[in-house]
Amino acid sequence: MSSGASGTTQTELVQVLLDLAARSPDELRTLASHIPAGDSETISPADQFACHLIWIGAEPMLPERSYRAVSAGRDFGVQVTDLTFEIDQQSGEHLAAKVLSKGQIAYCKIALDEAIPCDPESETEPRPVVLFFDASGAEILGICIIDFALRRATNISWHQAKVDQSARARVHSHQPCVIWVTGLSGSGKSTVADALEQELHRAGRHTYLLDGDNVRHGLCRDLGFTDADRVENIRRVAEVATLMADAGLIVIASFISPFQNERAMAREVAGDTRFVEVFVDTPLAVCEARDPKGLYKKARAGELKNFTGIDSIYEAPSHPEITLKAGEHPPEVLVGQVMDYLSAENIFSL
Numbered sequence: 001m002s003s004g005a006s007g008t009t010q011t012e013l014v015q016v017l018l019d020l021a022a023r024s025p026d027e028l029r030t031l032a033s034h035i036p037a038g039d040s041e042t043i044s045p046a047d048q049f050a051c052h053l054i055w056i057g058a059e060p061m062l063p064e065r066s067y068r069a070v071s072a073g074r075d076f077g078v079q080v081t082d083l084t085f086e087i088d089q090q091s092g093e094h095l096a097a098k099v100l101s102k103g104q105i106a107y108c109k110i111a112l113d114e115a116i117p118c119d120p121e122s123e124t125e126p127r128p129v130v131l132f133f134d135a136s137g138a139e140i141l142g143i144c145i146i147d148f149a150l151r152r153a154t155n156i157s158w159h160q161a162k163v164d165q166s167a168r169a170r171v172h173s174h175q176p177c178v179i180w181v182t183g184l185s186g187s188g189k190s191t192v193a194d195a196l197e198q199e200l201h202r203a204g205r206h207t208y209l210l211d212g213d214n215v216r217h218g219l220c221r222d223l224g225f226t227d228a229d230r231v232e233n234i235r236r237v238a239e240v241a242t243l244m245a246d247a248g249l250i251v252i253a254s255f256i257s258p259f260q261n262e263r264a265m266a267r268e269v270a271g272d273t274r275f276v277e278v279f280v281d282t283p284l285a286v287c288e289a290r291d292p293k294g295l296y297k298k299a300r301a302g303e304l305k306n307f308t309g310i311d312s313i314y315e316a317p318s319h320p321e322i323t324l325k326a327g328e329h330p331p332e333v334l335v336g337q338v339m340d341y342l343s344a345e346n347i348f349s350l
Contacts, residue, residue: 008127013145014089017054017105020129020143028140032070032131035117045115046149051130052087053080054105057141061100061132062228064235066265068137069112071130071146077113077268078132084108098228100142109150118146135261165273168248172206175347176245178270179338181254182263182317183280184309185295186287188326188334192280193254195331196338200250205348208244210237212255225306231262238266245273250347258308260315274347278338279320284309286327 008016020028055061061080069078086097086106100106110130118128132142169176179196183189190211197209216223219236223229234257241251257263267275287309288296299307306312317323322341324334342348 010087010092013052014087014092014105016127017052017143017145018089020145021054021056021103025140028129028131028143029070031129033073034129035073044149045117047112047115048081048109048150049112049118049130050107050109050147050150051144052105052147053100053108053110053132053142053144055100055102055132055142057132057134057139058102059141060102060227061142062231063098063108064228064232065259065261066268067141068133068135069130070133071128072116072118074114074116075137076116078130079111080108081111082109098226110144118149165246165248168246172248174205174250175274175349176248177250177274177276177342177347178241178245178266179250179252179276179278179342180241180257180263180266181252181278181280182257182320183282183326184284184287184314185256185307186290186292187280187282188324188331189254189256189278189280191331192278192324192326192334192338193252195335197252199335199339203348205250206248207250207252210241210244210251210253210255215240225312227259227306227312230258234259234262234266235269238262238269241266242270242273245270256308256314258312258314260317263317274345276322276341276345277317277320278322278324279317280324280326280334281316282326 063080063083066077066079069076083097083100084107085094086100086104087093088095089105097104097106128146130144130146131140132144133139134141165176181189181193193209193211197207200207215233215237219240220233223233234255237253237255241253244251257266263277267277291297295304295307296310298304299310308314322338324337326334
């Protein structure tokens with residue numbers, strides 16, 4: 001573990017990862033708590049790295065999904081931004097991969113939500129280790145050995161424009177926010193989102209509606225419906241929604257967005273921008289009976305794979321700001337409930 005990245009072969013790294021995976025959780029936590037010797041003049045902090053990763057969690061690792069992590073004695077968020085290739089542990093062959101399952105090893109790139117001191121080339125320090133955890137921080141999901149920092153990690157800074165979000169909000173005469181509408185296919189979320197935008201427009205509010213089908217014609221046209229692609233789809237939309245809210249708009253994002261983790265990521269991406277999660281809570285049986293696009297019928301017949309509610313899970317929000325019972329009330333009543341919430345939260349006031 002003490003040799004520099006440039007002097008370690010892939011075979012050696014694979015063996016090191018297998019050895020680490022056999023260690024106890026306490027031993028791994030001790031490794032990840034090691035703080036490298038030196039100071040800011042000798043060790044440059046970075047937040048993006050190339051690394052080798054072994055996955056030990058029961059559920060596959062999905063690129064762009066946010067995980068908790070520990071390294072250099074710090075806790076932070078981490079994402080695998082590029083799953084470059086899986087490594088066959090017997091032959092060393094590089095294999096194409098979209099996810100990483102339990103016991104598999106890959107070369108990948110990761111991004112942290114804060115910079116850590118790291119010197120993978122040190123001949124005296126242990127190789128830097130990053131542990132991936134579940135949301136609770138109790139279970140270790142992955143073990144990562146850092147190879148080197150990516151140059152762009154230390155060369156990019158946020159440009160602070162002179163006209164900021166608050167200035168744009170004053171022009172629009174309302175608070176910007178992201179209204180994230182989630183629910184099963186056929187739940188009525190698109191109907192609610194469209195009617196909500198119409199009501200806001202009539203009230204003179206500046207809005208934009210991001211629709212799940214529409215973004216797949218351009219922004220996300222390269223993505224399918226696997227779990228990994230769904231994660232990336234929501235990541236892109238969350239970034240766009242936040243940029244549009246920064247422009248001062250009330251952004252309505254209507255997406256199935258089946259995973260709690262990615263909805264939490266969207267909220268985190270929004271940062272200081274108000275984020276309102278709206279759960280259109282319609283039972284699966286009602287959605288399937290409606291089946292406006294015939295998708296449930298195709299999914300039941302095996303003609304449509306990875307369909308949410310049938311062979312791909314939907315994780316209902318645990319604490320949404322608003323829950324709408326679309327099977328019990330007409331759209332105008334549901335829109336009224338959202339408008340009442342926005343008014344009570346002073347979205348329409350400066």
